[in-house]
Amino acid sequence: MKLKEDMNPLLLQVFRSVVWVYSVITFLPWYFFSGAGTNLERARRIKARSISGHPAGPYRAINSQEKLVAWLHPGVDSLDKVFEYAARKFPERDCLGTRQVLSEEDELQPNGKVFKKVILGNYNWLSYDEAYQTAKCFGSGLAALGQKPRCNIAIFCETRAEWIIAAQACFMYNFPLVTLYSTLGPTAIAHGLNETEVTHIITSKDLLQSRLKAILCDVPRLQYIIVVDRKPTTWPDIPRGIMVYNMDTVQDLGSKPENSEGTFHLPKNPMPSDIAVIMYTSGSTGIPKGVMISHSNIIAGITGMAERIPNLDETDTYIGYLPLAHVLELSAELVCISHGCRIGYSSPQTLADQSTKIKKGSKGDTSVLRPTLMAAVPEIMDRIYKNVMTKVEGMSSFQRTLFVLAYNYKMEQISKGYSTPLCDSLVFKRVRALLGGNTRVLLSGGAPLSAATQRFMNICLCCPVGQGYGLTETCGAGTISEVWDYSTGRVGAPLVCSEITLKDWEEGGYYSTDKPNPRGEILLGGPNVTMGYYKNESKNREDFFVDENGQRWFCTGDIGEFHPDGCLKIIDRKKDLVKLQAGEYVSLGKVEAVLKNCALIDNICAYANSDQSYVISFVVPNHKQLTVLAEQMHVRGTWEEICNSTEMEKEVLRIITEAAISAKLERFEIPKKIRLSAEPWTPETGLVTDAFKLKRKELKSHYQEDIERMYGGK
The missing domain is CATH 3.30.300.30 (ANL, C-terminal domain)
Incomplete structure (x- = not known):
């Protein structure tokens, strides 16, 4: 995966000699003061082991061999308690941030298309206490509008602070939250709303206008629409029998004395086994299925994820821009909230200085927020990789040669567990600035990440890329590679909340007895495995089972192999195999x-x-x-x-x-x-x-x- 070194052999040898001398002079002081030896030891250690001794497993992380971990803090066993814990521990710290729109204008492109361009200001923040009180009032307002505990409520909205506030309100009042992707088609939207029999839905003005309004007549049970935007306040063309409220109005309703403390509209604390979310998958095949996720499922999942992020605390900043209806983004934000991090909101169109909606000369969200933590799907990382490499091809001969030599040198160093501070500051600083220049952990999920892109992100963004493996059916939790593991193409060891068994697949030729590594279909078990599909018993019997010890398992359909250090590699998928x-x-x-x-x-x-x-x-x-x-x-x-x-x-x-x-x-x-x-x-x-x-x-x-x-x- 090295880049081609197109350089005079003599000059190349001179360069390598200079690098060798520099490395010799700086190695010993750097090695002892940087902790490189410890990091290398961590990278090489055994990370998971089969608890049965059989190559099929089950495999568990080394630090959860005796028992899987199911919670972050003792007694904090439902999502309302997680938010309450954070609000009490970090009341004055920034929680949720949104950038102010200073100006917006239409810009004509050379191809004749018109793009909206914005200039955005700084982030405005809600503290943890403010976010908690806002969610509490909103939940009380929903109850005043007739929303009942254990009765489903839907959210159909873009990723923004109001989404997570609405979700926290639903967790507090035990309203199971039905999540729908904002990009779903009309048939899928109507299917989800009708199947879950919702009477209330939370949405944005744009989605109400562009997607929801057209199918309102197809959802006969719907009675209330809550729009998260402050304007407009009236919607004259909504069908009769449906009331539209703005989110602020519902919050004001919930803060009234008759609907707040001391009345029957108090929060209804959920049980750990209660449904927190019914998450409709975006559906790579057919009509989307609703996955029932309990409070305890999500808490187990975020417990496992948090354990893989070293030194996670209230000094971290996370940038939220992926769909919150996706289990990866929702879990990542709940991990951050549980540790007091601040979350600044963005979108794919405003993420970077060069993003499509950012007016030339103004700053994108990463430049302003400078996040330390970020999640991304491989598609976004592939774009960064290809865009940077295209720019490298357009460099002068000297610049291109310098970049290639630095890239290959750093690749050699990180494969040994070493860092390259000089290359980072002189060569890769501008690339790292694409994500704000402060990122310390980048989590990849949602789809496989190519080894070439993963290595590129390691080198040029100067931070570890934790590739994870999980599914909606397992709360997005399964495995995540450790930050000290700089290998590529693997998804890491099982999280402390989960265990993995490999099941032989005869048709595909994958067996746990294969050499050199055991292979088979990945079965994921643990407290993070969800309750199953909503109103779909036949599919539940096909994909889920409970073993003799009461452990719940999900059959993923993915094929994996375990390496000797306990890390998993995804090598195939049953549905993708064609004869x-x-x-x-x-x-x-x-x-x-x-x-x-x-x-x-x-x-x-x-x-x-x-x-x-x-x-x-x-x-x-x-x-x-x-x-x-x-x-x-x-x-x-x-x-x-x-x-x-x-x-x-x-x-x-x-x-x-x-x-x-x-x-x-x-x-x-x-x-x-x-x-x-x-x-x-x-x-x-x-x-x-x-x-x-x-x-x-x-x-x-x-x-x-x-x-x-x-x-x-x-």
Whole structure:
């Protein structure tokens, strides 16, 4: 994974000699004062072990061999108590922050499109005590509007401070919170609201106007809509029988004497086993399923996550921008709240100085907030990686050579557990500034992260990348790699709240007795394993089970292998395995992970029919790279015409084939035909989930004509 060193051999040797002398002079004082020896020892230690002695497991973290850990603090066994604990311990500390919009204007782009551009001010903060009291009043107001304990209430809103305040209010008053992605289509939204029989929903003015209003007549039980924005205060075109309130109005209602302390609208403390959240997955297959998550499930999950973040405390700052309807973001924010961290809110459109909604010359959210903690999905990290490498290619020869040499030198050093403060300050400082320059832990989840991107983030952002593995069905908790572990392509050891067993999968050829490492389907067990799918008993019987010790387990469908140090690597997925006509098995996910590292590719979906002998692919090309390639090949036209060009398809296929051969893909795994897509795949298109996982069923339907053409049907 080293970068190519395009430099005169003599000068390269001189550089290496200088580096060697520098390393010798600085090594001993640095080694003893930096704690490098301790970090190296931590990286090499055994992190998990099979408690049965059998290679199938169950595997547990070394510090939870005797018993899994289920709570953060004694007696704090429900989410309302977690927030109360934090509010009492950190009453005056900043809790939730939002940037003020100073100005907003429309800006015409060269392609004729109009983008909204904003200039944002500093963050305005609510303290822990203020956030707690606001949530308490809001919960009381909801109760005054007829919301009952143990009766479902929905939230359909973008990630913002009001989302987490509303959630905390629901936790306090034991209102099970139904979460829906803001990018879901109308059918999925109506399905979730009707299945859970909600009468109250919390949303934003934008989503009410753009998505919710169109399906209100399809949700007959809905009576109350609470809009988190302060304006507008009236909605004349809402169907009869539905009342619309602003969040401030509901809070004021809850603060009235008749609805506050001393009345029947007091918080109704939930039991640990009560449902806290019914989380609808974004659905990589079919209609989204609602996952029932109890208070104790979430507390176990965040306990395991918090244990993997060293020195987590009230001095940390987290930037929240991923969908709070995703279990990764909700869990990450609850971890932060439980430790008194401050959370500043952002969005993918305002995250960095170069983000699409930030007016040129003004600062993005990371530059202002300078977070120490951040979560990201691989799609975002892949974009950073490709954008930086594109800029490196455009550097002068001297700058590019310096960057490559520093990159390769640092790669060698961190593989030994060493740091490179000089390279960090002289070469990688500007790259690190993309995320504010203060990040100490970056958590990746939601989908597999390629080894190349993970190593790039380690090196250029100067912080460890903790790759995690978890699912909505396990509260997002399963494994997270330790910050001292600088290996790539692995997801770490089981968290202290969970254990993992490998189940043999005969059809795929994966067995716990495999050498050198045991392999099989990942079964996740522990107090973080959720209560199951809402109103879906047949699926519950298929995916969940309880063992003879009363332990609850979830069958993930993912294939993993355990390394000798107890770390897990995800190597396949049962649903992604296709048997070709000649009997070869192709892992579509493996093909995609390899080819996505190609600079020419922004996204890719591999596809294969069992009655065919080869793999095909749909490719979203990188706009800049493909445009340059088209110029080199003298192919002219609009973006759509370039993507539809047979000549361009052939050339891109040639480049992809070379990349596949270089990555040692088998002959039958390499796509034989491709289709270039001019349209990017976003959650709004319905072709990927909010975590940017491919929706294979929707992609197959979308490209059905192309599939038939590539397989000779047309």
